Structure formats: structure tokens, C-alpha cells
Amino acid sequence: MRPAVVVYPLIGFFLIAIVLWQFAVAAxxxxxxxxxxIYLAIVFCxxxxxxxxxxxxxxxxxxxxxxxxxxxxxxxxxxxQ
Numbered sequence: 001m002r003p004a005v006v007v008y009p010l011i012g013f014f015l016i017a018i019v020l021w022q023f024a025v026a027a028x029x030x031x032x033x034x035x036x037x038i039y040l041a042i043v044f045c046x047x048x049x050x051x052x053x054x055x056x057x058x059x060x061x062x063x064x065x066x067x068x069x070x071x072x073x074x075x076x077x078x079x080x081q
Contacts, residue, residue: 013046
């Protein structure tokens with residue numbers, strides 16, 4: 001897996017959290033409890049996105065390898081005939 005696939009979304013989530021925090025501070029004081037809930041939801045969504053993406057990439061790689069092995073098997077069978 002390329003590092004950019006993990007790093008760039010994490011940087012994006014971090015920047016979104018900073019912007020939301022600044023909006024809360026500009027609104028006149030400490031953030032309310034539901035703003036912390038939004039932060040946690042953003043982090044949770046980011047983590048689940050990365051887990052799903054990595055699982056999909058592994059599954060796709062397995063499928064590609066299986067198709068390649070099948071192709072090579074058929075190719076070898078035709079070549080022996």
C-alpha cells in the first residue's frame with residue numbers, strides 16, 4: 001500500500017477538525033458536547049474508511065492473483081498440447 005493512501009486522508013481529517021474547532025472558538029467560547037461528538041464521528045469515519053479500503057485492496061489483489069494463476073494454468077495446458 002502506498003503511504004499517500006493513508007497519509008493524505010489523515011491530514012484531511014485533521015484539518016477538518018481544526019476548522020471545526022476554530023468555528024466553535026469563534027462562536028464565543030468552549031465547544032459544546034455535540035461538537036466533540038462530531039469530532040469523534042469524523043475520526044471514526046476516517047478509521048472505518050481506511051479499514052474498508054485496505055480490506056478491499058487485499059481482496060482485489062487476491063482476485064487478481066487467482067485470475068493470473070488460472071490464466072497461466074490454461075496457457076501451460078495449451079502449450080503442452
